Amino acid sequence: MSRGVGVSLQDVWIKFGDFVAVREANVDIQGGAFFSFLGPSGCGKTTILRSVSGFLDPSQGKIIIGGNDMAGIGPNKRPTALIFQNLALFPLMKVWENIAFSLEVKGVGTAARRKRADELLDMIALTGQGDKLPSELSGGQKQRVAIARALCAEPDVLLLDEPLSALDLKLRQHMRTELREIQQRVGITFIYITHDQSEALTMSDHVAVMKAGVIDQISDGQTIYDDPSTPFVASFVGENNVFRGKVKSIDGDKALISTNRSGDLLSRIPLSAKGTLGVGDDAMMFIRPEALSIAKDDAAANNHVTALVLNEEFEGQTFNVFLEGDGGKEMKMSLVNQGKARESAKGSSLTLEYAPDQAIVLPAGELASE
Amino acid sequence: MNISAAFKRFFNRNGLGLGSFLLIAVGFWLIVLIILPQLSMLDFSFRHHLPPPEMGGPKDTYTLEHYKYLALGAQGADQSYNVVDLGVFVRTLVAAFFVTIFDLLLCYPLAYYLGQASGSGYTRILVLFLIIPYWVNEILRAFAFRIIFGDSGVINELLLAMGLVDNPVDFIRDNVALYSGLGYAYILLMIFPMYNVIESLDRNQIEAARDMGAPWWRIHWRIVIPYAKPGISSGCTMVFMLSAGALAAPQILGGPSSLWFTQIIYQWFNQGGNWPRGAAYAIVLLSVCILIVLSAMRLFKVRMGDIGK
Ligand SMILES: Nc1ncnc2c1ncn2[C@@H]1O[C@H](COP(=O)(O)OP(=O)(O)OP(=O)(O)O)[C@@H](O)[C@H]1O
Ligand SMILES: [Mg+2]
Numbered sequence: 138m139s140r141g142v143g144v145s146l147q148d149v150w151i152k153f154g155d156f157v158a159v160r161e162a163n164v165d166i167q168g169g170a171f172f173s174f175l176g177p178s179g180c181g182k183t184t185i186l187r188s189v190s191g192f193l194d195p196s197q198g199k200i201i202i203g204g205n206d207m208a209g210i211g212p213n214k215r216p217t218a219l220i221f222q223n224l225a226l227f228p229l230m231k232v233w234e235n236i237a238f239s240l241e242v243k244g245v246g247t248a249a250r251r252k253r254a255d256e257l258l259d260m261i262a263l264t265g266q267g268d269k270l271p272s273e274l275s276g277g278q279k280q281r282v283a284i285a286r287a288l289c290a291e292p293d294v295l296l297l298d299e300p301l302s303a304l305d306l307k308l309r310q311h312m313r314t315e316l317r318e319i320q321q322r323v324g325i326t327f328i329y330i331t332h333d334q335s336e337a338l339t340m341s342d343h344v345a346v347m348k349a350g351v352i353d354q355i356s357d358g359q360t361i362y363d364d365p366s367t368p369f370v371a372s373f374v375g376e377n378n379v380f381r382g383k384v385k386s387i388d389g390d391k392a393l394i395s396t397n398r399s400g401d402l403l404s405r406i407p408l409s410a411k412g413t414l415g416v417g418d419d420a421m422m423f424i425r426p427e428a429l430s431i432a433k434d435d436a437a438a439n440n441h442v443t444a445l446v447l448n449e450e451f452e453g454q455t456f457n458v459f460l461e462g463d464g465g466k467e468m469k470m471s472l473v474n475q476g477k478a479r480e481s482a483k484g485s486s487l488t489l490e491y492a493p494d495q496a497i498v499l500p501a502g503e504l505a506s507e
Numbered sequence: 508m509n510i511s512a513a514f515k516r517f518f519n520r521n522g523l524g525l526g527s528f529l530l531i532a533v534g535f536w537l538i539v540l541i542i543l544p545q546l547s548m549l550d551f552s553f554r555h556h557l558p559p560p561e562m563g564g565p566k567d568t569y570t571l572e573h574y575k576y577l578a579l580g581a582q583g584a585d586q587s588y589n590v591v592d593l594g595v596f597v598r599t600l601v602a603a604f605f606v607t608i609f610d611l612l613l614c615y616p617l618a619y620y621l622g623q624a625s626g627s628g629y630t631r632i633l634v635l636f637l638i639i640p641y642w643v644n645e646i647l648r649a650f651a652f653r654i655i656f657g658d659s660g661v662i663n664e665l666l667l668a669m670g671l672v673d674n675p676v677d678f679i680r681d682n683v684a685l686y687s688g689l690g691y692a693y694i695l696l697m698i699f700p701m702y703n704v705i706e707s708l709d710r711n712q713i714e715a716a717r718d719m720g721a722p723w724w725r726i727h728w729r730i731v732i733p734y735a736k737p738g739i740s741s742g743c744t745m746v747f748m749l750s751a752g753a754l755a756a757p758q759i760l761g762g763p764s765s766l767w768f769t770q771i772i773y774q775w776f777n778q779g780g781n782w783p784r785g786a787a788y789a790i791v792l793l794s795v796c797i798l799i800v801l802s803a804m805r806l807f808k809v810r811m812g813d814i815g816k
Contacts, residue, residue, distance in 0.1 A: 190718060191718075192714060192717075192718075211717075212714070212717050212718050213717050213718065213719070213720040213721065213722070214720070217718070218718060218719065219714075219715070219718045221711045221714070221715060222711075223709065223711055225709060225711035225712045225714070225715040227712060227715075227716075227729075227730060228734075229733045229734060230729075238716065238719055238721075238729075239719040239720060241729075242719055242720045242721045242722075242725060243720070286719075290719050290720070
């Protein structure tokens, strides 16, 4: 099977009439990588994928696959295979005919096609199910058939458009691992689309986070989570407590933020905000729920926040504590369940602390709305 | 499930009022308007052609005489078969077959375009343009065709003006006018069943096939046509049945030398006043048409239930 080839988008713009669906996308995807586009519904993910697979021409910019400019090359001539959001299996063809369709197109004889389909059926653990119709399979099995059908074409790049969104949670988690395994086995480039952040973070080598047609950040999952480059990424990927305010002082990679409601708080300046953030600027500070904990003492400090416990939620490995700070500021804290019985602190006042390294400050900007 | 339980469920689902209305309306339609008239036709076809006073008399017995006549002709004729009527019969069926094929070839791309390629308000306007001509009644449309295809009609004028022909082409004698008229008359019946099915085909399937390298013809052959088969067979069945049974178009547009089988039936009923013979001819036409449609369905593996789609 062919090794993965790189894909790059160079200054790609895609417009529908006056509407700009994708704005100035610059992406470099290495051969053999698992690359995800992550973003809320309607942000242009499918549009990007369709332009890579050739169903859509960018209004401007270049799409390069394996070093070749794809301009003017139709979807049937590109070394890509697309797995559709709704799978789009052919309902009237048997499973094995579905899988071997790309071989049929190439004029391969029936026996050879059947043989290859059976090999792929073995790979997706559906041995002996080739003579069924797609409608006779379960959701997860259809999913795997769609993957096998795409792989049968021996593409250099596999494009997946939210292929797991229709599955239930258990199956989705199972298919995540399976997809990742398949990707590592065949070694081709996967471009994966999702609006589910944990899906993107668990599977991908790199993630591009999109907002309304614009790519905000491209990084590995951990960087996206720990060092988001915009308030949008910080609030879209994972949960975050946001504190608005102004920069009071800067000292090395730490800044003191005078927040609107919670006093002065100390925070780390991530790499992406270094140099762009000056004293007096509007800023947003982010603290993850799991970075908050109950302070050992109640003294006022620039890493302490006081708040009232509104509610507690037990979630298995964590307790989620919902709090209200000064001025009605809502916050969330996640504590690891230590197994000991906890008495509910509902209604009590707490002092929370955090390690300033785990808080980040960014120039104020748009947040992801839930 | 036994019948009384089925009735109970039917009434529970639809309520007593609506349930009885449905039952009575469908029953009336089926029994009074379809089955009874056809049965009386069938009965007629097996009776002698008698003057009214002798009806119900001793001479009024069942006979195969009219079916024999269609097959063998008048007793003592030169030929051993009824060459004229059988010839017309076969020619009618063959012509209806070609009208069907012609309509299919013409309408499939249209239905595909309407159902898949566009999908905006633009489609609705196109459909409207297709429907509006059918507000004009059939006879008027047929005569309009006669005028267009006539010796001094638009088409001949055009051909003459462009110097493509020296003398007007006799479209009527060559049956061009008839076939065009018939084809045109049933276009909608071909388009709509296909359009309905094709419209429900998931676009992604077509794109998936294209993504896997399939050229357009294979996409149609492997994806669209199999999917549209119920619509195609339903359209073909209607067009074939109706062209084989058409009367107005052949009367008005047919050439002098070519008779349509329905015209012979009409003559027996009307000019000949021989209702039993007309009935026998009509029954033969109907049965053979049904037989052809059923064998075609069998050949293309279409199930009866699919036709209703
Ligand atoms: N053919 C089109 N014509 C006009 N606008 C379009 C077209 N296709 C997509 N859009 C618009 O482009 C934007 C991006 O659409 P896209 O399908 O790429 O979203 P997405 O990120 O895949 O969303 P989802 O997660 O819901 O699938 C949307 O606002 C959509 O309305
Ligand atoms: Mg999408």
